[in-house]
Amino acid sequence: xxxxxxxxxxxxxxxxLHWTIAVLLIGNLIGGLLHDALEDVxxxxxxxxxVGITVLALSIARLGWRIVSxxxxxxxxxxxxxxxxxxxxxxxxxxxxxxLPLSGWIFSSAGKYxxxxxxxxDIPKFAVTKEDAIYGIAHxxxxxxxxxxxxxxxxxxxxxxxxxxxLQDSVLRRML
Numbered sequence: 307x308x309x310x311x312x313x314x315x316x317x318x319x320x321x322x323l324h325w326t327i328a329v330l331l332i333g334n335l336i337g338g339l340l341h342d343a344l345e346d347v348x349x350x351x352x353x354x355x356x357v358g359i360t361v362l363a364l365s366i367a368r369l370g371w372r373i374v375s376x377x378x379x380x381x382x383x384x385x386x387x388x389x390x391x392x393x394x395x396x397x398x399x400x401x402x403x404x405x406l407p408l409s410g411w412i413f414s415s416a417g418k419y420x421x422x423x424x425x426x427x428d429i430p431k432f433a434v435t436k437e438d439a440i441y442g443i444a445h446x447x448x449x450x451x452x453x454x455x456x457x458x459x460x461x462x463x464x465x466x467x468x469x470x471x472x473l474q475d476s477v478l479r480r481m482l
Contacts, residue, residue, distance in 0.1 A: 314378040315480050323368040324481055327403060330361050335456055355414055356424045362407035369400055381475045395462060402455045409451065412444035 316324070334357045341350040380389060414421055415431035416438070422428055434441050469477035 314476055315482075316378060317375055319371055320368070320375060320377075321481055323364060323371060327361060327364050327368060330357050330364070331403065331406075331455070332459065334358055334361065335452055335459075338452055352419075352422060353424070355410065355421055355429075358407035358410045359421075359423055359429055361403060362411070365400070365403035365407075369404070372400075378480045381477065383475075392465070395458060395465075398454075399458060399462065402451050402458065406448060406451045406455060409444040409448040413441050413448060416441045 315321070334354055337350045337354045337357075341354065344350055380392070411421070411429070412432055412434055415434045416436045420428050421431055434444075466478045466481075469475050470479070
């Protein structure tokens with residue numbers, strides 16, 4: 307196993323944002339997939355929407371933090387294709403972490419129910435109706451992005467576990 311140096315870790319803000327967004331996003335993806343099946347048992351959608359807005363805000367904060375803070379170096383012996391794949395996957399994850407909740411907010415704005423952040427305050431709606439083209443694009447895009455996110459999250463987790471258990475390098479420990 308390669309020795310691990312604490313200075314090679316992401317800073318505390320990046321780690322807290324990463325794990326908070328990860329838990330919220332995975333929970334919201336599960337809730338979004340199960341909301342029809344559980345509709346008679348529990349109303350998931352108000353919480354799904356509030357969590358989505360939270361993910362959007364935290365993801366924008368995370369992107370801003372990522373721009374202004376240093377990231378720990380990747381192991382020197384990683385092949386270039388793997389470094390490129392990691393950068394591409396992270397870029398797409400950022401796009402999805404912002405695009406998914408934004409598309410949900412757009413098409414939910416055309417609905418009859420108010421958008422509320424956990425019942426504490428209302429979230430302003432966009433001027434969108436169900437007849438607008440953006441409504442259909444946002445709705446379909448939301449569903450497509452959700453399935454892409456699921457696939458990419460599985461890949462991301464698999465890659466982190468591969469680095470930790472197979473390659474035994476410091477990639478996963480950088481975010482722990």
